[in-house]
Amino acid sequence: MTFRQLAFRNVFRNLRSYAAFLLASVFSVMVFFIYSMFIFHPLFEEEGFRVLAVRGMFIAEIVLYIFTLFFLFYSLSAFLQARTKEFGVLMHLGMSKKQLNKLVFFETMILGGLSTAAGIVFGFAFTKFFFMVGREIMQLEELPLYFSWKPFVLTIGAFASLFIIISLISVSFIRTKRVVDLLEGFWKTEEEAAYSPALSAFGLVLLGVAYFLAATVSDRTVYIMVFIVPPLATIGTYLFFTHSIHTFLQLYKKRRSIYWHKTRLVSLAEAAVKLKDSAQMFFIVTIVSTIAFLTVGTLASFTSYTAEFRQSNPLGLIYVSFEGNSLEQQQLDQLRRELKQQQLAYTLVPLEVKRQTSSASGNDVDIMSLSQFNRLAVALGHEPARLQTGEAMFVPFSQESLRELQKSYAETELVESGVELTIDQTYPQVLFPAHTLNANTIIMNNEDFGEVDEPLMGYPQGASDFRYYAFHVPDWTETVSIGENVRYPISEAMVSGNFAGLNYYFENPGYEYRWFKSSFALLLFIGLMVAAVFLLAAGSFIYFKLYTGLERDRRQYQLMVRLGMTERELGKIVNRQLVPLFFLPWALALLHSAFAFISLQVVWDEFAELSILSEMAIVLGGFTLMQILYFFLIRWRYIAHLKA
Amino acid sequence: MTVVKIDEVTKVYEGKVTHRALNQLSFEVEKGEFLAVMGPSGSGKTTLLNLISTIDSLTSGTILINGINPHSLDKDELPLFRRRQLGFVFQDFNLLQMLTVEENLVLPLTLDGMPIKEMESRVQELAARLQLQPFLHKKPNEISGGEAQRTAIGRALIHHPALILADEPTGNLDSKASKDVLELLSGLSREEGTTIIMVTHDPIAASYCDRVLFIKDGEFFNEIYGDDRRQTFYQKILNVLSLLGGSVNDLSPTRLP
Numbered sequence: 034m035t036f037r038q039l040a041f042r043n044v045f046r047n048l049r050s051y052a053a054f055l056l057a058s059v060f061s062v063m064v065f066f067i068y069s070m071f072i073f074h075p076l077f078e079e080e081g082f083r084v085l086a087v088r089g090m091f092i093a094e095i096v097l098y099i100f101t102l103f104f105l106f107y108s109l110s111a112f113l114q115a116r117t118k119e120f121g122v123l124m125h126l127g128m129s130k131k132q133l134n135k136l137v138f139f140e141t142m143i144l145g146g147l148s149t150a151a152g153i154v155f156g157f158a159f160t161k162f163f164f165m166v167g168r169e170i171m172q173l174e175e176l177p178l179y180f181s182w183k184p185f186v187l188t189i190g191a192f193a194s195l196f197i198i199i200s201l202i203s204v205s206f207i208r209t210k211r212v213v214d215l216l217e218g219f220w221k222t223e224e225e226a227a228y229s230p231a232l233s234a235f236g237l238v239l240l241g242v243a244y245f246l247a248a249t250v251s252d253r254t255v256y257i258m259v260f261i262v263p264p265l266a267t268i269g270t271y272l273f274f275t276h277s278i279h280t281f282l283q284l285y286k287k288r289r290s291i292y293w294h295k296t297r298l299v300s301l302a303e304a305a306v307k308l309k310d311s312a313q314m315f316f317i318v319t320i321v322s323t324i325a326f327l328t329v330g331t332l333a334s335f336t337s338y339t340a341e342f343r344q345s346n347p348l349g350l351i352y353v354s355f356e357g358n359s360l361e362q363q364q365l366d367q368l369r370r371e372l373k374q375q376q377l378a379y380t381l382v383p384l385e386v387k388r389q390t391s392s393a394s395g396n397d398v399d400i401m402s403l404s405q406f407n408r409l410a411v412a413l414g415h416e417p418a419r420l421q422t423g424e425a426m427f428v429p430f431s432q433e434s435l436r437e438l439q440k441s442y443a444e445t446e447l448v449e450s451g452v453e454l455t456i457d458q459t460y461p462q463v464l465f466p467a468h469t470l471n472a473n474t475i476i477m478n479n480e481d482f483g484e485v486d487e488p489l490m491g492y493p494q495g496a497s498d499f500r501y502y503a504f505h506v507p508d509w510t511e512t513v514s515i516g517e518n519v520r521y522p523i524s525e526a527m528v529s530g531n532f533a534g535l536n537y538y539f540e541n542p543g544y545e546y547r548w549f550k551s552s553f554a555l556l557l558f559i560g561l562m563v564a565a566v567f568l569l570a571a572g573s574f575i576y577f578k579l580y581t582g583l584e585r586d587r588r589q590y591q592l593m594v595r596l597g598m599t600e601r602e603l604g605k606i607v608n609r610q611l612v613p614l615f616f617l618p619w620a621l622a623l624l625h626s627a628f629a630f631i632s633l634q635v636v637w638d639e640f641a642e643l644s645i646l647s648e649m650a651i652v653l654g655g656f657t658l659m660q661i662l663y664f665f666l667i668r669w670r671y672i673a674h675l676k677a
Numbered sequence: 678m679t680v681v682k683i684d685e686v687t688k689v690y691e692g693k694v695t696h697r698a699l700n701q702l703s704f705e706v707e708k709g710e711f712l713a714v715m716g717p718s719g720s721g722k723t724t725l726l727n728l729i730s731t732i733d734s735l736t737s738g739t740i741l742i743n744g745i746n747p748h749s750l751d752k753d754e755l756p757l758f759r760r761r762q763l764g765f766v767f768q769d770f771n772l773l774q775m776l777t778v779e780e781n782l783v784l785p786l787t788l789d790g791m792p793i794k795e796m797e798s799r800v801q802e803l804a805a806r807l808q809l810q811p812f813l814h815k816k817p818n819e820i821s822g823g824e825a826q827r828t829a830i831g832r833a834l835i836h837h838p839a840l841i842l843a844d845e846p847t848g849n850l851d852s853k854a855s856k857d858v859l860e861l862l863s864g865l866s867r868e869e870g871t872t873i874i875m876v877t878h879d880p881i882a883a884s885y886c887d888r889v890l891f892i893k894d895g896e897f898f899n900e901i902y903g904d905d906r907r908q909t910f911y912q913k914i915l916n917v918l919s920l921l922g923g924s925v926n927d928l929s930p931t932r933l934p
Contacts, residue, residue, distance in 0.1 A: 290793055293783060294787060294790065295787055296787075296788070298776070298783070299773065299784070302773070302780065305775065306774075592773070595730060595759065595765055597785070598756055598760070600753075
């Protein structure tokens with residue numbers, strides 16, 4: 034057996050203890066490789082929407098790389114510590130420290146090579162599938178499989194560098210203590226945690242404050258809280274696992290009537306040891322799971338935005354022409370022609386809009402005439418509005434404004450034209466998207482509308498009026514390609530913020546809808562895979578922890594059988610040990626995410642009215658289900674090993 | 678009164694090489710008797726202990742403990758039988774590391790759901806008897822081997838079992854601690870009528886017993902009864918051991934207490 038063979042055998046004969054670790058790293062490589070395949074796709078070199086995909090995936094790759102670095106660092110140091118005794122034997126037999134380092138380096142490289150190779154093979158095998166998903170999401174004509182050396186080189190290069198870094202660092206984990214100490218093994222002492230009541234209270238207070246701040250966050254404070262709450266919660270979580278839990282257990286243990294009851298004695302004492310042993314791991318698992326939940330939850334909440342999109346954008350196309358727009362007729366003709374070419378039925382309602390100053394609020398008001406407004410309302414299938422002379426009606430721009438306006442009442446005068454109005458009605462439907470008209474928009478009786486003949490103060494005659502062309506298109510999602518050259522200058526101006534020289538405004542909700550929908554779906558798609566890597570990694574920590582403690586647990590199990598524990602009692606004890614291991618970090622992560630989403634809801638309310646509750650429930654429920662399945666799988670294996 | 682009755686017990690391990698670990702072994706143990714089982718390595722001592730502990734199954738023969746045949750009990754009754762009728766003392770103590778001395782002591786009682794008051798009074802009683810009071814609240818890794826073994830004996834006694842099974846209880850102890858533990862065990866059998874079966878290699882340990890049973894290759898070889906003088910009993914044991922053969926290592930150097 035050569036030296037290298039020894040390293041090989043060490044790895045391959047211990048594959049079972051590396052199983053979850055390998056699974057997580059293989060998956061990480063696989064996801065990284067698939068992203069690379071997307072990034073280097075020849076079709077992606079063009080501009081536009083695909084840039085978002087490439088950028089998103091590039092960021093995801095960086096996140097993966099950094100996360101995998103930490104994951105490997107933690108896992109390998111734990112592996113090495115668990116093998117302390119084995120190293121002791123090797124050094125006892127005369128292996129030099131240098132040789133030992135070489136051995137560990139070889140082993141790590143073998144693991145690295147194995148997971149990189151397997152990850153790339155699986156990645157390449159699944160690329161076609163992910164390309165199909167990607168094609169659907171990005172609404173591409175086709176996204177063919179291609180072959181290029183670039184994704185391979187990037188993936189191999191990234192992970193080779195990663196594993197070399199880790200191998201070099203991990204060698205330094207083996208402290209050259211006396212061989213006798215190494216032989217005794219790493220987990221020889223089973224002391225309970227030294228905990229401080231003050232720190233445990235402090236941890237709970239931190240968590241409480243973080244939750245309170247997250248729950249009471251408001252529009253104004255939210256951006257400060259983003260920097261305050263996460264650190265508070267992180268430190269609180271750490272103290273919770275290292276101190277608070279032990280204080281609770283100690284309190285519990287003091288009550289003998291509870292503690293000295295049947296199997297509780299053993300399971301509680303055992304839980305205390307396991308919790309102490311894994312406090313750091315619990316902390317890491319909690320934070321990692323919280324991040325995964327938040328990523329997926331946030332992205333999933335985006336998708337609910339699209340469901341509300343139609344409600345706030347009931348019009349098919351919007352063309353607004355201002356004073357001095359020479360392109361008006363030409364562009365309108367073009368839009369009509371294109372709609373016809375695409376065989377899309379539509380109704381065009383031109384609306385004349387005048388702008389005046391309201392004496393009640395001092396703000397500008399956009400005014401439309403009743404008859405023109407009613408034409409649009411009827412076209413959209415709503416009831417026409419009715420108004421007497423001297424009356425006006427509010428036009429809501431969102432569901433929220435509708436609720437507010439229904440409570441409002443105003444008596445006002447249009448300052449420039451001297452028309453007096455009473456406004457105590459609100460049109461019960463949202464017809465115009467929020468930013469296409471003034472926030473204060475009213476409809477007036479045709480006669481009153483005719484009397485509005487003066488321009489807004491400071492404008493020449495006719496300069497403050499504009500024409501609003503509302504297209505009602507029943508198949509509104511099909512208008513994606515309508516008016517591309519009309520839209521283009523507007524998009525440019527939006528990016529640059531310079532609207533000078535543009536005398537019109539054009540909006541294509543169908544195009545925007547498609548864009549929103551695809552980009553959110555794409556981000557969700559990217560985020561889900563990263564979250565899956567995170568959760569697999571968290572699961573592998575738990576697996577590893579159980580696996581290294583198995584020998585000790587087995588001895589203990591045999592002793593309990595001798596002392597006369599029944600199968601049922603042992604099952605209970607095992608459950609009480611495994612349930613906290615699996616669900617304590619999980620529950621805390623869920624709680625963290627729940628409060629984070631309460632804050633997020635506040636942010637969302639600001640620019641889109643939607644509730645992310647149901648999306649959250651689905652996402653968190655789905656993850657919990659997966660965790661329960663994982664729990665039963667591991668429990669089954671663990672009990673089988675205990676009895677072996 | 679007979680507490681343990683072993684009748685024609687045979688144990689055969691099947692496998693690639695069939696091995697007859699015990700062959701038609703029969704003996705009885707009276708109430709309050711302190712019996713030592715001796716024999717060279719591989720003679721079947723541990724197999725015998727495992728069979729009496731009911732954690733291994735018989736090939737043929739019967740074992741009766743207090744008139745009950747534990748091997749006829751089903752898998753729900755068997756653990757209950759072990760936890761109520763048997764007490765165990767092991768060579769490496771086998772205390773649960775995460776429990777304190779006190780908690781290790783009450784472990785068998787908690788399983789049966791005994792009232793706290795009763796448990797506490799039994800702990801006090803035993804702690805006084807075994808001189809465990811000073812370290813009741815310490816963890817097993819904070820006490821000496823002798824103290825740990827006394828704790829293990831306490832755990833074996835606390836539920837007043839019909840029979841205590843001890844597997845090399847002095848194997849990991851120095852001579853002083855061994856002496857304490859052995860005097861404790863013989864005192865328990867003499868003064869409190871506790872029935873004890875102890876498996877040992879050590880003739881000195883065996884010399885504390887009332888009777889020594891020798892087995893060789895799974896079969897009965899000889900038995901001798903103790904008398905008032907332990908020194909002469911020790912010599913007798915050495916004589917039998919030399920007849921028994923086995924390897925030289927099984928014989929301790931002559932260190933008379």
